Amino acid sequence: MAIFSDDEGFIKKEKKNPIIKSETIEYDNTFENSIRPKDFESYIGQSALKETLKITLEAAKRRDKTLDHMLFYGPPGLGKTTIAGVIAAQMGVEIRITSAPALERPRDIIGILMSLKGGEILFIDEIHRLNKVAEEILYPAMEDFTLDMTTGKSQTAKTLRIPLPKFTLIGATTKAGELSSPLRDRFGIIHRLEFYTVEELASVVKRTAKILEIDITPDGAEAIALRSRGTPRIANRLIKRVSDFALVKYDGKIDKNVANESLDALKIDEFGLDTTDRALLNLIIEKYDGGPVGVETIAAALSEDVRTIEDVCEPYLLQAGLLQRTPRGRKVSPEGYRHLGKRIPSEQTKLFEEIL
Numbered sequence: 001m002a003i004f005s006d007d008e009g010f011i012k013k014e015k016k017n018p019i020i021k022s023e024t025i026e027y028d029n030t031f032e033n034s035i036r037p038k039d040f041e042s043y044i045g046q047s048a049l050k051e052t053l054k055i056t057l058e059a060a061k062r063r064d065k066t067l068d069h070m071l072f073y074g075p076p077g078l079g080k081t082t083i084a085g086v087i088a089a090q091m092g093v094e095i096r097i098t099s100a101p102a103l104e105r106p107r108d109i110i111g112i113l114m115s116l117k118g119g120e121i122l123f124i125d126e127i128h129r130l131n132k133v134a135e136e137i138l139y140p141a142m143e144d145f146t147l148d149m150t151t152g153k154s155q156t157a158k159t160l161r162i163p164l165p166k167f168t169l170i171g172a173t174t175k176a177g178e179l180s181s182p183l184r185d186r187f188g189i190i191h192r193l194e195f196y197t198v199e200e201l202a203s204v205v206k207r208t209a210k211i212l213e214i215d216i217t218p219d220g221a222e223a224i225a226l227r228s229r230g231t232p233r234i235a236n237r238l239i240k241r242v243s244d245f246a247l248v249k250y251d252g253k254i255d256k257n258v259a260n261e262s263l264d265a266l267k268i269d270e271f272g273l274d275t276t277d278r279a280l281l282n283l284i285i286e287k288y289d290g291g292p293v294g295v296e297t298i299a300a301a302l303s304e305d306v307r308t309i310e311d312v313c314e315p316y317l318l319q320a321g322l323l324q325r326t327p328r329g330r331k332v333s334p335e336g337y338r339h340l341g342k343r344i345p346s347e348q349t350k351l352f353e354e355i356l
Contacts, residue, residue: 049193057091100124196230201235209221242263
């Protein structure tokens with residue numbers, strides 16, 4: 001991919017306008033960074049992934065080589081950014097964090113690549129949203145660690161191939177299927193992150209409570225875990241909200257009763273469904289006879305963005321078996337009817353039997 005510039009030259013312009021959209025992780029600046037694990041021992045969950053990564057990292061250290069490029073995919077909130085930070089910490093290198101929507105112009109991705117040092121990790125979140133120009137710039141950078149540029153105009157144009165220090169690109173995405181094949185094939189390591197079990201989430205809650213100095217009992221941690229939709233990010237968010245209730249309405253200690261009453265007040269039920277999730281299921285049942293119905297219709301009826309329905313609501317509803325995705329649209333499953341306390345129509349029962 002050749003990048004054109006005027007007679008002043010691209011490199012000179014980049015020095016005048018430094019890229020400021022990437023950042024190095026600072027673990028003690030925000031709430032989320034303060035609770036991020038810094039090693040595999042404190043990183044809870046994703047056991048199979050951790051064991052594989054430990055071997056990969058140890059092999060890279062023994063060979064004294066940079067890591068292969070990695071791609072992590074899965075629903076949001078499962079720890080893709082966190083695991084990238086752990087990898088950087090274990091390798092003893094810095095990590096630059098950016099997101100694909102922030103890389104709007106060629107100079108954005110070029111500026112970041114040229115500022116990298118040997119062995120550093122570049123983390124690009126939501127990499128499936130990378131525009132075509134930025135993606136093509138990455139191809140030679142990932143394969144050959146070079147940057148192809150063209151300076152000058154017309155007869156004075158010159159093609160330059162600038163060597164880059166060896167680095168590791170870690171991409172994260174919630175939609176691996178939307179990555180182009182040429183980009184996906186350039187990742188040497190590809191892993192899917194799974195939803196967490198209740199036991200793993202309870203451990204996450206207890207660890208976060210300890211860091212934040214929140215008094216919580218084991219059954220209180222389990223009660224929060226049960227309603228966290230298998231997602232650590234949600235568990236960490238809920239413990240803060242429950243701790244507010246415990247401080248104001250109770251004695252400050254979180255037990256099972258306090259957790260359940262607080263989450264009921266927040267309208268988060270025992271499945272972890274919130275108001276939007278229940279509205280989605282009720283809409284399909286009451287307005288469209290249980291489905292099937294298209295996602296665009298659902299989004300319009302709920303006044304929500306289609307991406308919100310697909311990326312936030314659907315993954316857990318599908319995982320929990322409350323919703324089914326068919327070629328004709330979305331359908332509420334028998335479990336979804338039972339969860340909402342609604343009777344399954346006889347014609348729907350026959351249809352479910354035919355599908356099964």
